[in-house]
Amino acid sequence: MKKHWKSLAERNTKSDTHSKNDIPKGNLEQLLDIFDGDQSASKSNRRDFLKLCGYSLAISTVLASCENSVQKAIPYLIKPEEITPGKANYYASSYVNGSDYCSILIKTREGRPIKIEGNDLSVVSHGGTSARVQASILGLYDTNRYKFPKIEDTKASWEELDQEIRKTLEAFKNSNEKLVLLTPSIYSPSSRQIIKAFQQAYPNIDWIQYDSSSSSAMIQANEMCFDKTGISEYRFDNADLIVSFDADFLGNWLDSVEHIRQYSKKRKLSDANTSMSRHIQYESRLSLTGSNADYRITVKPSEQALLMAQLYNEILILKDKDNYQLTDSSEDIKELAKELWKNKGKSLVLAGENDIDKQVLVNAINFELENYGITLRVDKQLKTKQAKDEDMEDLLSDMKSGKVKGLLCYDVNPVFDYYKGSELAQAIKKLPFSVALSKEPNETSDLFNYIAPDNHYLESWNDLEPRTSRYSLMQPGIRPLFDTRQFQSSLLAWMGKETDYLKYIQNYWEQNMYPLQAAYPNFISFWQHTLQKGVFEPKTDSVFDTKFSHQNMDELMSEISKLSASDGVELQVYESIAIGNGSMANNPWLQELPDPITKVCWDNYLTISPKQAAELDLETGDVVELNSKAKFPVYILPGQANNTIAIASGYGRTVCGVVGKNVGVNVAEWISFSGQTRQNITGNVKLQKTGEKYELAMTQTHHSMEGRAIVKEATLSEYLNNPAAGNEVDHEFDNAGIYEKPNFPDHHWGLVVDLNSCVGCGACSVACQSENNVPVVGKKEVIRAHEMSWIRIDRYFSGNEDNPEVFFQPVMCQHCDNAPCENVCPVAATTHSSEGLNQMAYNRCIGTRYCGNNCPYKVRRFNWFDFTKADSIPNNLHDIAEMTIDLKRMVLNPDVVIRAKGVIEKCSMCVQRIQDGKLNAKLKGKPVKDGEIKTACQQACPSGAIIFGDLNDKESQLVKETTSKRNYHLLEEIHTLPSVSYLTKIRNKISNQT
Template identity: 50%
Template sequence: MKEQYYKSLDDLIYDARLASSEPDAGDRKSILQMKQEAKSTGNSRRDFLKLFGFTVASAAIAASCEQPVQKAIPFLIQPEKIIPGEASYFASTYFDGIDYCSILVKVRDGRPIKIEGNTLSPVTMGGTNARTQASVLGLYDNKRHKNPTYEGKKISWEEADEKIMLFLDEAKKRQGKVVILSSTIISPSTKAAIQEFLDAHPGSEHIQYDVLSASGMLKANEETFGKAFIPAYDFSKAEMIVGFDADFLGTWLSPVEYTKQYAKNRKLVDGEGRMSRHIHFEGGMSLTGSNADERYQIRPSQEKLVLANLLQELRKLNGQAGSSVPSSPVDVKKIAAELFSKKGKSLVVSGSNDADNQLIVNAINELLGNYGATIQTDVHLKLRQGMDEDMDRLVGEMESGQVDGLILYDVNPAFDYPEADRFVSALQNVKLKIAMPILGEETSEHVHFVCPDHHYLEAWNDAEVKTGSYSLAQPTIRPIFKTRAAQESLLKWAGNPVDYHTYIQKYWEDNLLAGSGEASFDDFWNNKLHDGVFESGRNEAEIQAFNAGAVESALGQAKSTSAADSLELAFYTNVSVGSGKQANNPWLQELPDPVTKVCWDNYAAVSPKLAAELELEDEQLIKINDFGPIPVIVQPGQEYKTISVALGYGRRNMGIPDGTIGQNAFPLIQTQNGAKQNYLSQVTIEKVAGEYQLARTQSHHSMEGRSLVRETTLEQYLANPASGNEVRETIKSHMKSLYAQRKFEGFHWGMAIDLNSCTGCNACVVACSAENNVPVVGKEQVIKAREMHWIRIDRYYKGDPENPELVRQPVMCQHCDNAPCENVCPVAATTHSNEGINQMAYNRCIGTRYCNNNCPYKVRRFNFFDYTGADAMPGNKKDPAEMTTDLRRLVLNPDVTVRAKGVIEKCSFCVQRIQEKKLVAKNENRTLKDGEVVPACAQSCPADAIVFGDLNNEQSRISKFFADERNYHLLEELHTLPSVGYLTKVKNKTI
């Protein structure tokens, strides 16, 4: 029986109508899309035709009379080391207090324009995520602080230093307390600079505050191992993974690293016949949960009960007596048996911030022998070291007047601290308030001094992300504004006027040179700066033996934890906006969520069953307790009594435009036992009059319900490697063509995507936008299905909408050898190259869109507006005369044409990268090596899901992928002969 896949609930309704031959089933356009278009335009087709003549005339007048003159200014004196037209790459480090990635920065003519992953890093191994890719745009954000200020007025650095040091001297004399409040610091040099400041001002304190906290894990490890730390997890060594609301492929701890490890154990290429088994428990459907082999829905309050039952079952299997606990809402006996059979080769993780939950997880991993195998306790992850209770204590001390001075470094508690109003009120009792932000944010409004920090691409820095794993950051451009490194400010206020570059070098010479094996520090420094990373081989000191007694009290808590039959609100962070730090980044705001496909807003996700009971529909406004109003999304796979809301939205001083993107859910977070909780129990829902329109891409660019994704199970695959792909041979045997088979004498470029590896993380989408100058169109245009992304990641459900399975498929231009688009273009703007690439001549395109209509894959995009000129990114000024001052234009890649209004654009296989590598090979008098050309999407992918190469080379990796029995092409029955292939999705379960 053919599997039924659907993109949305509206698709499911349509398919049911089609099956019953109802008369209203003739229009394939989804109900959702028709609703959105009607709301966004309010115009009929007749109205459109009336206006059409005026629109064309207006466009002609604007084109002839209002186009600004743009002049190119050549180098009169060429800067040293800058070769026009040639890119330079600098190894650096991305860390924003939450996410870490070792990177390479592509610089053209002195401008950083693209982020790549650093393949030399043993942690991230060349992978990136969406936020890392988009971070380059933040460098050119006009909302950055441009100079120091005092009481809102611009002052010089000399004036700021004089005033601040005078106060600090007075505070020192009266033994006043100065607190440095920062996000987690992983830079050893920064820690040393902070310590210098504390030494110069006795009685002062450094407190680390994490928006996304791991306090529960730190406390649990302190109880069981005698030390508060986060261990190093290795998913690649785990044959069985059980996750509890830990989105380790999306936002939990170190997602780039974990994705790389996870995908390594899920690939079925090069003769591999084994893959890890992944079971996931959660309330709202996450990126990680949607990739699991089996997914179980539980409310957040039920997690402790499920964990306790799992531990007790494992103890029974281990011959141990266990105390009784209430029965679990999910039968875990089978899962326990599977885990027990994988002792030392399994991994259980939880994203909970409840120390009791983490204690039970520790006991499970200890019983299974995972410590020392899939979990390293002698190597620590240095991220998220803040303790929630320290921040709460600080606010109490501020209220009582015990804090004389507060220095805010890379934190924004006026927005993301749950009791933000209380913090702001307590801040009034502090005599000296200094903020050292990069972007404009809410907390800076309430301080005396704003001493802006450099953007990370302008700054020197270092990092120790895991024990012994170091990386360096170096400036790739001179500071655009009058900013100064925060570390340099702290050192200056401590009486040490050294520049931070010199300070880092001294630190590395004193602390790291000895273990490097290098005799000369200059050689050591230059080599590590070139590579960007350094492995010292150092491990942590031994921890105490596992304290099993600490676990019993946590199990006792499980006895009294009985989830009431009430609604619960779960908080999460998505892969785009995250904690809200990059809320002003349009690339991230327009990035569709991997599960809901919504962009530009957050929302309340509810289950279809709950929506039916409460008579809720998509985009209906509701209030949750006193929070809101916020629109509803009816989300398949959502737990019945759990509502999910993303954090990081509702910024007042950021977002495009200001203050209108989403609702701030941070004030709803409650603290329990000194730790912020990820959910709120016993909430109520109140319907509010009205609707709020959401921009969703899930029903755009539909391929008319034809079979697109193919999948099978591991058992079936081992029995027949072509399992799930049998239809391919049937299609081949019946295929006839009027066209002669194309032959490519030189290269024939192709791409293969392993659906088993792809997690849908969206890194490729942002990387493509950055590399190819893909414009942002804004919420209104997305609603009209006019988003411009060259890659879309189709998301399909299968099965019961209350608990469906989910599969994804990245789709870009298929570069067909028999391309239907090429035959219909009246001006030959789209042609086929002699290397198999479907090309676009932008200056020839007249915008008929015949090619778009004739493309069965719906991968061509039409520029309705001049998105990089007068109609540029949302939030920009519309006056053409002022557009030349928009810094974000500096991120545009000069190797790629900036497309004008009225032309079609699409994936080009990053042809500029192909040409660049061909030229390098020609200059070196050699042939191109397999894997030398890497498009932006493939380079960014943390799962290594995308392979690119020459199909004419039978030894190339791409040729081997195409020869794999799992390989298939989209809509093969049309005989378009795509140059993009897909490897069938294989799940490690029985369907």
């Protein structure tokens, strides 16, 4: 049969269900001859050609309609009571990924989770989230996940797997051969009880906890100093002065969501509150925390221990206590000691390195400053990290020597992220028995005999205790999509017990949690209310009695006094804000999230100081070889300490989905073991320029201030003298336009961003992406400035390039009342609503991009390609089947239109949420209350930097912020009248100091 087609794409498709016999032969052949360039057919006159074209259009429409797949809507015959089609349900739960924790709400539509929100009822996370928490929803629909159990890489049933594993476990038990259960830190009370019961059933099994990002030094230092094993609870909201030595507590150090909320709470300014904390940061790499500091001092990692010892010594001198013979302290250290002494009981000193000596020093400093019990407590501990590094060292040694005969590995990937991963891989291959309890394939599970796939956390039940006496529950938002089973149920099955983990949790809580309260008369009522809230935080009496005691303090200070800074180049390995330890490397939302500082995505790279780059004749994008082992592209980073370099871990995955595979380079081998802990610092490394070039995907280069006052700043002293400091020319252009100021009689929606609260973490960007179905475009398109993010966080430097000040500014559509985009659209696709929103009619947009060219804020995005497959038509039955089971489409928000290629899109201020809020208020017969409607970016922000509301509501928080003297709009001189405004950045420093 001769194939008929209306485009080259259709002509090249494999399927062909129609022939030329379906229409009159002569006309079709004549038309095809004309299209094929046949000379005899081209003699037809113009009128005949147009007739044929019109005829062919009608025929092609018929053919296309025949090829479209049939979309079937299956109604509820028996509708679940809790589900109303078109209305979202929310379930309180908890996010867990290794040591990452957050109390959350799961938003579901028609039984499928589509969005993660923070739980306001939690005193730990306070309703905040991180970029990784927001992006975790995508992992549920990852087709790379294990879909069924496996025995020797062959599909098996759970019955077959359980039978074989139980038989093998009994055999090893009878022969008393050592097995090891390797897990991340387990802070689930019921899970810990199951593991202990599992060990009782099989006494030959040892349990080892392993954290890819170790805090072992803090645990051991607290044990040495206070006889309490664990990590202290930190309270940044009680600290007037924060001094941090390389602790990136706003980034990846311990619990950033909680720390950001506490930190920003102490730095918010208003007419009623004119005080803010002071933050001083010592570090080598310009971190997210350092970029937010009031003062930042660049030091090499090898210099920090001596500085901390000198600081401790100066505090002892101020207290008239016995001190130590050290080299003379600098004036800066002496002044810092005095300032800390003035703030004793209200200060906080931190150390980020996994070094026991440094952690002992900060414990001693905080004790002498009387901070324990106020800004930090040892009796109330963080429980998300419990692993000790020595245990992993012993495990590898025992595996290599043959003492360990089998390994059960749950939710960790040490072959990838352990510094001796290659040795561990060889040891695993020699084991006669290995079981992986992982969600998806990774470098470690790929080597195991048995695969018992674990559920995604959104499919799981669990309980957690992330802080002492701070409990939360995890409940599923959907049934397991694949034939998977929870880790806890697998252990119960291998013990021959009932595998219903939910019943196990309920029994545990009835025995242990229910007696801790008196509000509910029976357990069923208590359980239902707790499950609905998601958290249980009983009141516990805690008598604080912390006494510092370190028998080897004299020896420690003596050893530190002999230290001197290294002359060579020092390498620091750190976790990226987006990818973390690499377990979420297959998540495209995180891969495309720009690093807050460098604004690079889809890669890791080597950061180097401008001075050192000049010495080595390097530019950003040059490739260097590190110690003749690995090659990295260079990024010249202002603020990097000289003779130091830094590289992010978590990249270089080899057993991963298509998104994260072979992205970047694995740097785990550059971590070392020193004393009792793993160290992420390597000294005396060598760099060699290769002459090669590598193109990095950077988003910050797409936008610039161009000398305009986009970011406004002042010091605290200037602000106290003049609340409009840094913003003196505000509102100068109120009457600059030729148009009358528009009037909005009902609502006038607006938004304020407090630059003093925004830390640049990126949670808002991923939340917007999740809420509004914003597509990922990939590295090549980002390089071409085609990224689609509706909200970007611009990063600006000022001052000296060796140690600049850093400013973050979220920028989205400004919803201008005099919008330049609206005047130039030839088809009125972008219009202004009666409530002050700049709207986009996607079906009307023809892609001229005039609006984008005329937007002074460059916040409009153009769909160059069909990233969302919104207008894709399947060509055959195979393609139809593929679209049917495309799980990633299940994450799409049905309240937001899926945009096809060729249209402009941009921030809508979450108009779907606005409409939902208005409808709910209408049903209640009440006006919309301030705070009832929240945009996705506002709700996700852990710092509370974004305030949304009605500018017509004079009692709203938004109006209070807009009337502040710190409030300003971007590019006021062009009189676009934006509905988005900003509050000036204030730093707590003396005006004449840098």
